[in-house]
Amino acid sequence: MSTSSPNNNGRHEPNLQCEESAGLDRATLNYIERAAATGLYEIRGLGSKRRLPHFDDLLFLGASLSRYPLEGYREKCITKTVLGSRFASKPIELEIPITIAGMSFGSLSANVKEALGLAATSMGTSTTTGDGGMTQEERRSSKTLIYQCLPSRYGFNPDDLRRADAIEVVIGQGAKPGGGGMLLGQKVSPRVAKMRTLPEGIDQRSACRHPDWTGPDDLAIKIKELRELTDWEKPIYVKIGATRAFHDVKLAVHAGADVIVVDGMQGGTAATQLAFIEHVGIPTLAALRQAVDALEDMNKKDEVQLIVSGGIRTGADVAKALAMGADAVAIGQGILVALGCNAATYVRDGKHFSAVDDYTALRTAPGFCHHCHTGRCPTGVTTQDPELEQRLEPQVGANRVRNYLKTLNMELTMMARACGKQNVHHLEREDLVALTVEAAAMAKIPLAGTSWIPGEPGRM
Amino acid sequence: MGGLTTPVLFDLSKQTLRELNKALHGPLVPGTVYRVENPDGAHSIAVGINAPVEVHIEGHAGYYAAGMNMLATVVIYGNAGPGVAENMMSGRVDVTGFASGGAGASAHGGLLVIGGDAGLRCGISLKGGDIVVGGSVGSFSAFMAQAGNLVVCGDAGEGLGDSLYEAVVYVRGTIQSLGADAQVEPMAESDLATVSSLLGAAGISHPASDFKRVASARNLYHWNADANQEY
Numbered sequence A: 001m002s003t004s005s006p007n008n009n010g011r012h013e014p015n016l017q018c019e020e021s022a023g024l025d026r027a028t029l030n031y032i033e034r035a036a037a038t039g040l041y042e043i044r045g046l047g048s049k050r051r052l053p054h055f056d057d058l059l060f061l062g063a064s065l066s067r068y069p070l071e072g073y074r075e076k077c078i079t080k081t082v083l084g085s086r087f088a089s090k091p092i093e094l095e096i097p098i099t100i101a102g103m104s105f106g107s108l109s110a111n112v113k114e115a116l117g118l119a120a121t122s123m124g125t126s127t128t129t130g131d132g133g134m135t136q137e138e139r140r141s142s143k144t145l146i147y148q149c150l151p152s153r154y155g156f157n158p159d160d161l162r163r164a165d166a167i168e169v170v171i172g173q174g175a176k177p178g179g180g181g182m183l184l185g186q187k188v189s190p191r192v193a194k195m196r197t198l199p200e201g202i203d204q205r206s207a208c209r210h211p212d213w214t215g216p217d218d219l220a221i222k223i224k225e226l227r228e229l230t231d232w233e234k235p236i237y238v239k240i241g242a243t244r245a246f247h248d249v250k251l252a253v254h255a256g257a258d259v260i261v262v263d264g265m266q267g268g269t270a271a272t273q274l275a276f277i278e279h280v281g282i283p284t285l286a287a288l289r290q291a292v293d294a295l296e297d298m299n300k301k302d303e304v305q306l307i308v309s310g311g312i313r314t315g316a317d318v319a320k321a322l323a324m325g326a327d328a329v330a331i332g333q334g335i336l337v338a339l340g341c342n343a344a345t346y347v348r349d350g351k352h353f354s355a356v357d358d359y360t361a362l363r364t365a366p367g368f369c370h371h372c373h374t375g376r377c378p379t380g381v382t383t384q385d386p387e388l389e390q391r392l393e394p395q396v397g398a399n400r401v402r403n404y405l406k407t408l409n410m411e412l413t414m415m416a417r418a419c420g421k422q423n424v425h426h427l428e429r430e431d432l433v434a435l436t437v438e439a440a441a442m443a444k445i446p447l448a449g450t451s452w453i454p455g456e457p458g459r460m
Numbered sequence B: 001m002g003g004l005t006t007p008v009l010f011d012l013s014k015q016t017l018r019e020l021n022k023a024l025h026g027p028l029v030p031g032t033v034y035r036v037e038n039p040d041g042a043h044s045i046a047v048g049i050n051a052p053v054e055v056h057i058e059g060h061a062g063y064y065a066a067g068m069n070m071l072a073t074v075v076i077y078g079n080a081g082p083g084v085a086e087n088m089m090s091g092r093v094d095v096t097g098f099a100s101g102g103a104g105a106s107a108h109g110g111l112l113v114i115g116g117d118a119g120l121r122c123g124i125s126l127k128g129g130d131i132v133v134g135g136s137v138g139s140f141s142a143f144m145a146q147a148g149n150l151v152v153c154g155d156a157g158e159g160l161g162d163s164l165y166e167a168v169v170y171v172r173g174t175i176q177s178l179g180a181d182a183q184v185e186p187m188a189e190s191d192l193a194t195v196s197s198l199l200g201a202a203g204i205s206h207p208a209s210d211f212k213r214v215a216s217a218r219n220l221y222h223w224n225a226d227a228n229q230e231y
């Protein structure tokens, strides 16, 4: 397509008069035209869309003669996952190592928050609040709810802190390490505004640093305060947007975290500047490896648990993350898609209705949408609009998310059994090989068919 | 108080902070007075109280004294470290001396009174609480403050009220500089009443008419006025 134009027969033939530039390709031309027309950077939802080294670039070495597999349907494979056993007297115990990532009420509707709670509870896993506080709906529906402490502190209060099962201090998120939260006016509904103590309808841009501490030494004191506030019962997670993951993880462990959450650059967002999404941070694969290196370097791998997020979509992704050293994963965008994000239809009273016109109104189409920031979600997932919100019935959403989590968990245990593991946490790096040199270098996993890890001396 | 004449004593040179906070989180008899001796700059003293009791801290406190307070009255006879009364919901916190950075950060309610000066970012991210500072406040105070009042009897440092929302700052002395989107506005009757009542509650006497009102120009509420226009 790069040097083609339709000829008389309508066929695309190479044509040097219509050569597309690699540097100034159509997307870039459109970007410059848009910038020139509006004088404002592009803001959008979801995560990075560019091709990045990812879990797809790793493969499992199933067992054969040198190791033997477990029977897929008969032999037990444990998925139980304990998080936060380092200092907290009440660690989080989950049935599966797949959790639901922090997404705010505000970016999501109250219906969606309720659906996530119902699904997570039925699967024995946790869900997480977001930038905007805890809703009654999600607390009621979630057996295990992680309460985020964010720079904005919107809706942050001691009652909800005491009601939470764990606390997640958010330093950054993968979609925008170094940037603060954002919620455009269309989504700052009366209820959202009230919870956040903001005027209705304003374009909310939150702080990127916490108001009452700066730096790792302060963080250690802040974590102690949170422990005192909650009588040392609740696990404290620290969430990092992946950049200098090796050093940041070490500092977070040093500051006293029970659990580290590392969010790679594929991590989603409800609204962030495009330049941030695509140009800041490192891929999840690289971040996970650095985080595991940091924990091993400190000899804390068994003491501090690691959750990885940012572009986890499939059971294979989960299995690979665990094999690389994560204790659990957190999923955001995959959950949204399970709920109906980018689907052509929505379900109401058991019937499917087309949402295509609503995608068209956003100048997009099912499969290509990233318009969460507008609040006009065609399938009712990321909206505060009372009409659109009705397009996602909590029970329908809950069933879909439960099915999705169930599928991932089945795939995860299938992979683990194929590698001869009775416990998914026994998956190990030795079970993996890399398909590309980039992935081999970032994940420090040998290139398939070789023992070569780029950059490792003596391993040619 | 409340008929209880003898305060409950906690000596932090002999007892642990954990014992103190645990006791303060237990079922409490309203009106009970706790006296904390030898605080010696410990962090997180009397955090997370949720009852109408009184805590007297006899000396300097470290970070986050009276953090997330609800209902209680906490008095620090000395100086307070960063984040005193951070995220307070209700009740009252008094610091007789100076307070460090982030005093009253993100407080949703209650009253924080600082007798001396407060450091950087006093009242940052304020969400409905009231703060009265007898002395001056450091730079970037009331940064992104959303609701509530900050009354400064002395001077204010640089960048006062940067990116303010609906919170209002009152300053008696000089303002080194205003932050983005903050502006000095005339004092209305309601401002005079607010300042008088907060000063009265704090036990500080200055005429309310000495104060200037600083509030948001609201130019940052929407992203970019030009954003919807095509040139």
Ligand code: SF4
Pocket: A045, A046, A336, A340, A341, A342, A343, A369, A370, A371, A372, A373, A376, A377, A378, A379, A380, A381, A382
């Ligand atoms: S379909 Fe909804 S949730 Fe998905 S990208 Fe579009 S607006 Fe966002």
